[in-house]
Amino acid sequence: xxxxxxxxxQLTESPMNIIDGKATAQQIKAEIAAEVKEIVAAGGKQPxxxxxxxxxxGGSETYVAAKCKACEECGFKSTLIRYEADVTEQxxxxxxxxxxxxxxxxxxxxxxxxxxxxxxxxxxEAIDYRKDVDGFHPINVGRTSIGLPAFVSATPAGILxxxxxxxxxxxxxxxxxxxxxxxxxxxxxSLMMQKGYPGDATVTVCHSKSKxxxxxCLKADIIIAALGSPEFVKADMVKDGAVxxxxxxxxxxxxxxxxxxxxxxxxxxxxxxPKCSYITPVPxxxxxxxxxxxxxxxxxxxxxxxxx
Amino acid sequence: xxxxxxxxxQLTESPMNIIDGKATAQQIKAEIAAEVKEIVAAGGKQPxxxxxxxxxxGGSETYVAAKCKACEECGFKSTLIRYEADVTEQxxxxxxxxxxxxxxxxxxxxxxxxxxxxxxxxxxEAIDYRKDVDGFHPINVGRTSIGLPAFVSATPAGILxxxxxxxxxxxxxxxxxxxxxxxxxxxxxSLMMQKGYPGDATVTVCHSKSKxxxxxCLKADIIIAALGSPEFVKADMVKDGAVxxxxxxxxxxxxxxxxxxxxxxxxxxxxxxPKCSYITPVPxxxxxxxxxxxxxxxxxxxxxxxxx
Numbered sequence: 001x002x003x004x005x006x007x008x009x010q011l012t013e014s015p016m017n018i019i020d021g022k023a024t025a026q027q028i029k030a031e032i033a034a035e036v037k038e039i040v041a042a043g044g045k046q047p048x049x050x051x052x053x054x055x056x057x058g059g060s061e062t063y064v065a066a067k068c069k070a071c072e073e074c075g076f077k078s079t080l081i082r083y084e085a086d087v088t089e090q091x092x093x094x095x096x097x098x099x100x101x102x103x104x105x106x107x108x109x110x111x112x113x114x115x116x117x118x119x120x121x122x123x124x125e126a127i128d129y130r131k132d133v134d135g136f137h138p139i140n141v142g143r144t145s146i147g148l149p150a151f152v153s154a155t156p157a158g159i160l161x162x163x164x165x166x167x168x169x170x171x172x173x174x175x176x177x178x179x180x181x182x183x184x185x186x187x188x189x190s191l192m193m194q195k196g197y198p199g200d201a202t203v204t205v206c207h208s209k210s211k212x213x214x215x216x217c218l219k220a221d222i223i224i225a226a227l228g229s230p231e232f233v234k235a236d237m238v239k240d241g242a243v244x245x246x247x248x249x250x251x252x253x254x255x256x257x258x259x260x261x262x263x264x265x266x267x268x269x270x271x272x273x274p275k276c277s278y279i280t281p282v283p284x285x286x287x288x289x290x291x292x293x294x295x296x297x298x299x300x301x302x303x304x305x306x307x308x
Numbered sequence: 309x310x311x312x313x314x315x316x317x318q319l320t321e322s323p324m325n326i327i328d329g330k331a332t333a334q335q336i337k338a339e340i341a342a343e344v345k346e347i348v349a350a351g352g353k354q355p356x357x358x359x360x361x362x363x364x365x366g367g368s369e370t371y372v373a374a375k376c377k378a379c380e381e382c383g384f385k386s387t388l389i390r391y392e393a394d395v396t397e398q399x400x401x402x403x404x405x406x407x408x409x410x411x412x413x414x415x416x417x418x419x420x421x422x423x424x425x426x427x428x429x430x431x432x433e434a435i436d437y438r439k440d441v442d443g444f445h446p447i448n449v450g451r452t453s454i455g456l457p458a459f460v461s462a463t464p465a466g467i468l469x470x471x472x473x474x475x476x477x478x479x480x481x482x483x484x485x486x487x488x489x490x491x492x493x494x495x496x497x498s499l500m501m502q503k504g505y506p507g508d509a510t511v512t513v514c515h516s517k518s519k520x521x522x523x524x525c526l527k528a529d530i531i532i533a534a535l536g537s538p539e540f541v542k543a544d545m546v547k548d549g550a551v552x553x554x555x556x557x558x559x560x561x562x563x564x565x566x567x568x569x570x571x572x573x574x575x576x577x578x579x580x581x582p583k584c585s586y587i588t589p590v591p592x593x594x595x596x597x598x599x600x601x602x603x604x605x606x607x608x609x610x611x612x613x614x615x616x
Contacts, residue, residue, distance in 0.1 A: 121456070138454065138456070139447055141446075141449075141454060142446030142449035142450030145494060145498070146449060146490045148429070174520055180503075182453075182454045186498065187453075193488050193513050193515065194488075201517075202512065202517075202519070202524065203513050204510065204513075205501045205511050205512075209508040209510075210480060210510040211480040211481075211482075211510070212510060
């Protein structure tokens with residue numbers, strides 16, 4: 001019944017409104033795959049995403065593998081380019097230049113973090129902004145802020161897509177963003193205050209220097225928690241009926257799981273959930289939407305929706 | 309005594325803490341002029357600002373004249389390029405291309421608004437971001453948002469400079485920004501939440517769709533009013549001891565002035581001022597700082613502080 005509701009793009013109120021990021025992501029990937037099929041059938045180009053992976057960081061390996069798998073589900077072509085951790089900045093810049101020039105590559109990402117001897121900012125700025133499907137290039141950040149069409153970075157885009165798919169009202173609502181990072185806090189704040197839907201919210205950004213964080217949270221209609229501080233948001237910080245979006249994903253040691261750790265959000269789910277109208281779980285909330293947003297950006301890169 | 313205090317970069321508490329934007333701007337221009345003198349004496353290049361003015365809009369004429377005068381006070385070279393209102397977009401783009409190429413021009417601005425047949429966004433994006441001293445190019449907007457060195461647009465930069473020169477505490481303070489425009493509200497919010505000083509504030513952005521605007525204002529330690537709505541902020545919206553920055557400059561008909569109008573801020577000054585610890589008047593507050601920020605950007609363009 002839940003998936004049926006999702007298909008209708010409307011969820012009816014239920015006593016336990018858990019936002020199902022996994023199901024939503026699956027559905028969006030199916031929509032993308034259908035569109036790619038049509039494009040290719042009409043003689044158009046199959047979207048092609050390349051990913052550059054440096055070294056063998058466990059987290060990065062997992063993310064890149066998941067991105068390649070998502071490409072397959074969407075009917076995209078994907079290319080993985082690997083470098084050892086001792087690759088020079090110059091070699092990496094030369095690789096980016098080749099990808100910028102390669103007409104078959106519609107979009108590409110360089111998986112972060114990079115080894116310390118390489119400037120991440122320099123790498124990001126070397127990427128042709130028209131292929132910057134991660135949305136990290138200053139031109140895409142700036143255009144997003146001004147309200148122009150652009151590649152929006154994956155996590156903020158995923159959050160807004162969830163709000164939209166669950167028809168959550170945002171206009172005139174007080175949205176408190178916890179965290180001011182460049183990849184989540186700042187861009188999601190910027191999008192939530194934008195004109196239109198989802199947007200038009202009164203937005204407050206709190207962070208480590210905020211003195212009135214609890215007070216701000218208690219007034220919030222929507223809380224977007226992106227501090228990376230496990231179970232920071234407690235029940236006594238949330239008003240009844242609030243919408244909670246939990247972006248935190250910290251690996252916390254666990255004796256229950258096989259891996260010896262579990263992904264823990266910024267929200268103390270068990271005590272907060274009963275007070276909320278909607279809440280995203282961790283895992284299975286914002287996480288799956290992040291890769292899904294990258295897929296949407298790649299589709300738009302292939303269709304040249306924003307540039308050229 | 310006030311100017312002496314300003315020279316010491318510290319103002320002592322007084323019963324009537326009016327932030328004197330005019331005096332601060334004068335002082336900064338004097339500092340810039342002294343630095344330019346040193347640069348030129350050491351064989352360096354005199355900074356050179358060009359302004360492009362299209363048509364004969366009264367406001368634009370006044371602003372551009374004031375900018376040229378400020379260049380003179382700072383010891384800059386300035387060039388004014390005029391076009392009639394029927395100039396084509398192509399002609400204007402060709403002019404921008406020439407200014408981009410001209411090694412003697414360190415920075416330039418195209419005075420807005422432009423006639424309706426010309427796309428302002430296209431013009432802004434055609435400007436080499438390294439010469440974009442207005443800070444409107446998406447690269448400068450994006451870099452500002454990410455916290456990288458960049459040309460910050462003039463009004464937000466001027467507001468932060470005033471807070472700094474008056475040693476107004478911002479860390480952990482609740483700053484309410486009224487208005488979400490691309491040239492004031494959004495960038496000043498982004499700067500106030502940035503790490504460091506002035507910054508580290510808890511920032512709330514309110515706008516026409518906000519339902520809790522009065523309530524938010526009443527909790528604010530700092531209010532930055534940039535709605536363009538004359539005398540919108542009343543005494544009953546401000547808590548005792550707040551800092552008020554008034555960005556509004558609306559021409560309101562007046563029988564008192566020779567011109568038949570007077571510039572009116574977003575704040576009902578007479579009733580709000582007695583409650584504040586600091587307040588900027590209109591005129592003579594943020595206004596003079598705006599042109600002053602353009603001069604600082606031009607100095608940095610000449611010194612290549614941010615780029616190349």
